[in-house]
Structures are given as structure tokens and as C-alpha cells.
Amino acid sequence: MTASDDAANQIDELLEFLVHDQAAIRGIAMQHVAALTGGDTVGLFKDTSTGRLARTLAALDARLTDEPEVAHLALKTMVNLTTDPAVLPALNQPEFLLRIMSHVLTPASLLADIACMLLSNLSRDAGVATTLLRLAPVTVIKAPPMVVKPEAEVPAADLPRIRFVRKTVESILAMPTAMDQLVEVFVRGVGVAAGAAAESATAVGGQSRWYNQQADFHFLASVFANVTQHTDGRAFFLSPMVKRYPEAKPENVVVEDEQPVIENKNTRTTTNKSNKKKGGKKPTAGKKIAAAQAQAPAAAAPAQPTSANDSGMGLASTTMVLSESDPTSALSKVLCFTDHEALIRRGGIVSLAKNVTFDLRAHPQFTDPKHPNFLLHALLTSLAPADMADRLLERDLDALDTAPEWILTLPSYHFVEPSADLRRPLLEALLVLATTRVGRNALRDAGAYLIVRESHLVEKDIGCRIVAERIVDHLMRDEESAAAVAHDDEAIDELVQLADSRLRVHDEDFEAKLKVEKEMAEDEEEDEMAIEEIC
Numbered sequence: 244m245t246a247s248d249d250a251a252n253q254i255d256e257l258l259e260f261l262v263h264d265q266a267a268i269r270g271i272a273m274q275h276v277a278a279l280t281g282g283d284t285v286g287l288f289k290d291t292s293t294g295r296l297a298r299t300l301a302a303l304d305a306r307l308t309d310e311p312e313v314a315h316l317a318l319k320t321m322v323n324l325t326t327d328p329a330v331l332p333a334l335n336q337p338e339f340l341l342r343i344m345s346h347v348l349t350p351a352s353l354l355a356d357i358a359c360m361l362l363s364n365l366s367r368d369a370g371v372a373t374t375l376l377r378l379a380p381v382t383v384i385k386a387p388p389m390v391v392k393p394e395a396e397v398p399a400a401d402l403p404r405i406r407f408v409r410k411t412v413e414s415i416l417a418m419p420t421a422m423d424q425l426v427e428v429f430v431r432g433v434g435v436a437a438g439a440a441a442e443s444a445t446a447v448g449g450q451s452r453w454y455n456q457q458a459d460f461h462f463l464a465s466v467f468a469n470v471t472q473h474t475d476g477r478a479f480f481l482s483p484m485v486k487r488y489p490e491a492k493p494e495n496v497v498v499e500d501e502q503p504v505i506e507n508k509n510t511r512t513t514t515n516k517s518n519k520k521k522g523g524k525k526p527t528a529g530k531k532i533a534a535a536q537a538q539a540p541a542a543a544a545p546a547q548p549t550s551a552n553d554s555g556m557g558l559a560s561t562t563m564v565l566s567e568s569d570p571t572s573a574l575s576k577v578l579c580f581t582d583h584e585a586l587i588r589r590g591g592i593v594s595l596a597k598n599v600t601f602d603l604r605a606h607p608q609f610t611d612p613k614h615p616n617f618l619l620h621a622l623l624t625s626l627a628p629a630d631m632a633d634r635l636l637e638r639d640l641d642a643l644d645t646a647p648e649w650i651l652t653l654p655s656y657h658f659v660e661p662s663a664d665l666r667r668p669l670l671e672a673l674l675v676l677a678t679t680r681v682g683r684n685a686l687r688d689a690g691a692y693l694i695v696r697e698s699h700l701v702e703k704d705i706g707c708r709i710v711a712e713r714i715v716d717h718l719m720r721d722e723e724s725a726a727a728v729a730h731d732d733e734a735i736d737e738l739v740q741l742a743d744s745r746l747r748v749h750d751e752d753f754e755a756k757l758k759v760e761k762e763m764a765e766d767e768e769e770d771e772m773a774i775e776e777i778c
Contacts, residue, residue, distance in 0.1 A: 251287050254279065255295070261302040270313050273306060277316040280323040289330060299324070300333055307342055311353045318346075318357045322364060331368035337378055340365075344381050344421055347460070348428055350408050351387040355458035362425075363462045366469035375466070376475050378421035384412050407453045419488045422470070422479060425463055426573045432460040433580075433588070464591020467577065471598035480573040480595065481605050481616055574599060575615035581625055582658035590665055596622065597668040600675040609676060610685030619676070619689055620649075622669050625660040627653060627694045634697055647690040663704035670695070670710040677717035692718050 257279075260272035276299075280288055288299045306317035324330050334340075343365075346358040365371045389397060390408050397405050411431045418424045432454040452459065470476035479487070580592045596618050600609065608616040628634065632651050635643040643651070660666045673691060676682035686692070692715065699711040 250284055251290070251293075251295075254284070254287055258295075258298050258302050262305060266310060266313075269306065269309065273309075273313050273316045273320075276303075277320045277323075280320045285323060288324060289327060296330065296333060300330075304339060304342075307346070314346075315354055315357060318354055318361055322357065322360050325361065325364035328368065331365055331371055334365055335368065335370045335374055337374060340371075340374060340378055341381060341421070344378075344424070345384075347463075348381055348415055348424060349385050350390070350412065350455050351385070352455060353457050355455050355460065356462065359458075359460055359462035359466070363465035363469070366466045369473060372470045372473055372476060376420075376422055376470060376473075376479055380416070380418055380421050380424050382416065384416060386412060404453045411454050419484070423484065423573070425466065426576055428454065429460050429463040429467075430576050432458065433583075459585070459588075461585050461588040461591075464577075464580070464588045464595070466591075467573075468591045468594035468598065471595050474602075477599050477602045480577075480599055481602060481608070483570050483572050483615070485570075571615050574618070578618055578621055581621045586662065590662075593625075593660075593665050593668050597672040597675070600672045603675075603679055606676060606679045606682045606685075610682060610689075618672075619685060619691075622672050623689060623691060623694050624653070625658060626666065626669055626673075626698045627657070627659065628697050628701060629655050629657065629659050631694070631697050635693070642693055646693055647688070650690045650693065663702075663707055666698075666702070666704065667707050667710060670707055670714065674710055674714050674717070677714055680722070683717060683720075683722070686714075686718055 254276075257272050257276050260268055261276065263269050263272070276288075279285065287295070289296050291297075300321075303317045303321055307314050309317070321334075325334065340362075343358050343361060346352050346354045347362070349355070352358075362375075366375060387408070389401065390405055390412070394402060394405070411428075414431070415424050415427045418427055432452070467480070471480055574595070577592050578596065580588050581596065583589045583592070599605065599616075599618075605616065608614045609618050611617055612620070627650065631653065632643075635646060635651075660669060673686065673695070677686055695711050695714050695718075699708055699715075702708050702711065
């Protein structure tokens with residue numbers, strides 16, 4: 244028997260212990276499995292010929308409802324396994340994804356962030372991304388005991404946060420799809436309290452977390468970036484919710500002044516009694532969820548409600564519905580994070596912004612300051628040097644006279660993207676916008692040439708400089724002599740292929756030019772070193 248066979252047999256024995264009746268044995272086995280998947284033996288868990296991969300995933304799935312320490316190790320093990328794209332299709336199950344979603348959305352969940360990491364890995368698979376976009380919403384969220392209590396029993400210092408959690412749970416449960424729920428918790432979960440209420444928030448890592456004090460949901464940005472690589476994902480982020488689900492908000496279900504209904508396993512408390520006094524008919528949460536699910540495309544069956552556990556956790560259900568007057572899209576909700584201090588959150592949203600620009604029919608939206616999907620300003624601001632106005636004053640007075648006012652009024656402390664890995668997708672997004680006539684005109688009017696020129700002067704990354712030069716080539720073209728760009732379907736399809744070929748990592752022209760410039764830069768460094776030695 245070889246060492247590999249011996250290790251495989253030991254793994255099979257460990258998998259049997261993962262479903263043992265005794266919690267202590269399950270915990271010990273889970274620790275060993277998590278350690279093995281983080282080392283060289285991880286490949287043995289992925290063996291499909293013996294069915295070991297299926298047994299491993301089934302055992303880990305069963306441990307998601309175990310004690311928090313064991314469930315955390317199970318999720319960590321899944322994160323290790325899902326770094327391999329070959330494993331991802333095996334987890335493309337709606338019921339499983341809903342269970343992961345429940346960990347993300349629960350306000351008191353200790354597993355929210357690592358569950359977000361797992362979703363980030365899973366969504367790299369096109370099939371999983373499609374399933375997420377079509378997944379029905381989570382209909383039950385366990386509320387912390389403090390949220391279940393009447394407000395009279397809540398300490399005054401905690402009351403602002405408790406109200407925020409209740410309102411957020413209400414908003415999340417009102418969403419018609421699981422993806423809408425992820426966007427909602429991503430936006431509201433990172434919120435930092437302001438004013439006197441901030442003193443009652445729990446500071447973690449320099450931030451005040453109100454929804455879940457143990458999570459910041461940054462890895463959901465990577466989920467959004469992954470799903471927007473596909474046409475359906477881009478459509479989801481660009482379309483207002485009321486347009487995607489026009490019949491999910493029947494008038495007879497609209498209740499504007501109700502508070503969330505909190506259900507405990509022993510008691511049920513309704514925080515609004517005015518409707519009962521008036522004799523008005525109160526719509527049930529079940530009807531609203533049913534109405535929302537009616538328009539969800541190919542939605543999977545939602546997770547079944549579970550009873551509260553012995554620790555006093557309650558169940559919260561919603562009384563909210565969609566608003567017909569809300570024009571906001573998912574993109575407009577998350578675009579503000581392009582300058583967030585957390586690299587993971589900021590990087591995911593920057594990638595999302597680049598991905599959605601490949602929807603060329605939406606370029607008029609991206610370049611219209613009055614449209615919710617206006618993203619041109621966010622792209623340019625992060626690229627503009629902090630001292631840009633001073634630079635123009637010293638070197639180019641003519642450009643200073645013609646520069647748009649918004650550029651000259653940028654504060655010197657405005658956010659400038661420090662990472663070359665993120666500056667490049669910002670520039671690539673501008674390049675895609677420059678492939679259409681409406682995009683080029685908007686870029687010129689916004690002063691994009693000046694910003695790209697000034698950033699190019701201080702840019703040290705060769706890849707960023709190449710993309711910047713391509714943008715300038717587009718902006719400096721003579722539109723009158725160039726062939727007119729017709730916005731019919733055929734022309735747009737051609738432009739998509741053109742933009743995609745220009746941004747593809749393995750583009751031969753790009754790689755060749757990049758290689759030449761790198762060699763030239765290395766030669767220049769060697770010459771400078773030689774000169775220093777001679778001197």
C-alpha cells in the first residue's frame with residue numbers, strides 16, 4: 244500500500260466521524276479535515292472516481308447547522324476546496340446556496356464573513372452565478388434576542404442600533420430575489436453610525452458595525468464582480484428593481500407605516516396596532532413574499548422556516564413591498580464604494596463597474612449625471628492626481644482655462660486609487676466607454692483627456708500606461724472624418740467584440756507591447772546603474 248493510499252484511507256475514516264452522534268468527536272474530526280484541505284493532501288478530497296468528493300461535500304453541508312466552531316471549520320474547508328474550479332459545479336444546488344445565504348443574512352451570525360468568502364469562490368463558476376441570479380429570496384431570518392424584545396426593555400444606548408437592525412431585516416426580507424438581498428445587506432451591513440448614535444455602536448477594526456457586529460460583508464463585492472461577467476448579471480445591476488419585477492408590488496399590499504413583525508417561539512408581538520384599531524385589513528408577510536416570488540425568474544424553492552432555538556432567537560418577517568417611485572438600481576447602491584478604504588470591497592466594486600460598461604446600450608446611462616447609473620465621475624475621480632489643479636496651473640494654463648469646473652474644484656485630499664491593480668480596471672472601463680460615440684463625447688466634456696494625461700505622467704505601471712494611451716487615441720480621433728457609429732444591434736455586437744479583444748488578458752498585441760516596454764524599462768535601469776558605477 245502506497246503512502247497516498249494510506250492517506251486516502253485515513254481521510255475516508257475521518258469523513259465517517261464527521262457524521263458521528265457525539266459532538267466532541269465531530270469537532271475533532273472537523274479540525275483534522277480542515278487542516279488536511281489546507282495542505283498537500285487537498286487533492287485526495289477531490290477524487291470523483293471513488294465518490295470521495297461527493298461524500299466530503301455532503302458531510303460538510305451537514306455540519307453547517309452544527310455548533311458555531313464546527314460550522315466555521317466546515318465553511319473554511321469548503322473555501323479551501325472551492326479554490327479549484329472543478330469542485331464548483333458540485334455545489335451548484337439552490338438549497339445549499341440558500342443555506343449559505345441564511346448565514347450571511349442573519350444579524351447575529353458568527354459565520355457571515357466566511358460564508359461571503361465561500362459565495363465569492365462559488366460565483367466564479369458560470370452555472371453558480373446563474374443560479375444565484377435566479378434564486379428565490381430567504382424568507383426567514385433569525386433575529387437576535389435583543390431585537391425580539393419590546394423597545395421598553397431595550398437600554399436607551401442600544402435603541403438606535405436595534406431599530407436599525409429591525410428596519411434592515413424588514414428591508415432585506417422585502418427583496419424579491421436572493422441577489423437583491425445580498426446587495427441590501429452589503430450596503431446596509433457596512434454602515435457607520437453618525438452623531439450621538441455612533442457612541443452606542445460596537446467598534447470593530449475601526450468601524451462601527453450595526454447590522455452584524457461580527458461581519459463587514461466585504462467579500463460580497465467579489466460576488467457582484469463575478470456575476471457581472473455575464474449578460475444576466477449586468478442586466479440585474481443596471482435595471483431598477485421595479486422594472487425587473489413590475490408585478491411584485493400590488494397596491495393592495497402596500498403598507499407604508501407598519502413596523503416589522505417579530506415572532507418568538509412562545510410569543511408574538513406586533514409593534515404597530517393602529518391598523519387593528521382602524522379595522523383595516525392587514526396584509527400578511529406570506530402574501531407579500533408570494534407576490535415577490537411570482538416574478539422571480541426560475542426561482543428555486545426558498546428555505547423552509549425553522550423554529551427558534553433554545554437560546555431565545557426569534558424569527559422576523561417583513562411587511563415591506565417594492566416602491567414604484569424608486570428609480571435606483573443595484574449599481575447605484577454599490578457604486579459609492581469605489582473609494583472605500585477596504586481593498587476587497589473597493590476592488591470588487593471597481594471590477595463590477597468595469598464589467599457593466601460592456602453593456603454598450605447602457606453607455607448613455609453611464610455618462611448622464613441625472614441617471615442613477617451615472618458612473619463616469621466615480622471612474623475619473625479615482626484616477627485624477629490629488630494636485631491636478633496645481634499641475635495645470637504650473638504647466639498648462641490653456642488647459643486650465645478649458646478644464647471643467649468639477650476638476651478644478653476637486654479637493655487635494657480626494658481619494659486617488661493607490662493600487663495599480665485597481666487603476667487598470669478603472670482605465671479599462673474608460674476605454675470601453677470610449678468605444679462608442681456617446682461615450683467619447685461624454686469623456687471629452689468631462690475632461691477625461693486631462694485626467695488621463697496627468698495620471699499617465701505619474702503612472703509607473705506599464706499596463707496602466709498602455710491602456711491610458713489607448714484611451715487618448717480614441718479621444719483624439721477626428722469624429723467628422725471617422726465613419727459614423729450606428730447604434731443598431733449589429734454595430735453594438737461588433738463593438739462588444741472589439742472592446743473585449745482590447746481588454747483580454749491574453750491579447751497578443753497587448754502582451755507584445757507590454758513585453759517590449761518592460762524590456763525597455765529594464766534596459767534603462769541597467770544603463771542608469773552603469774552610469775552610476777562609472778561616476
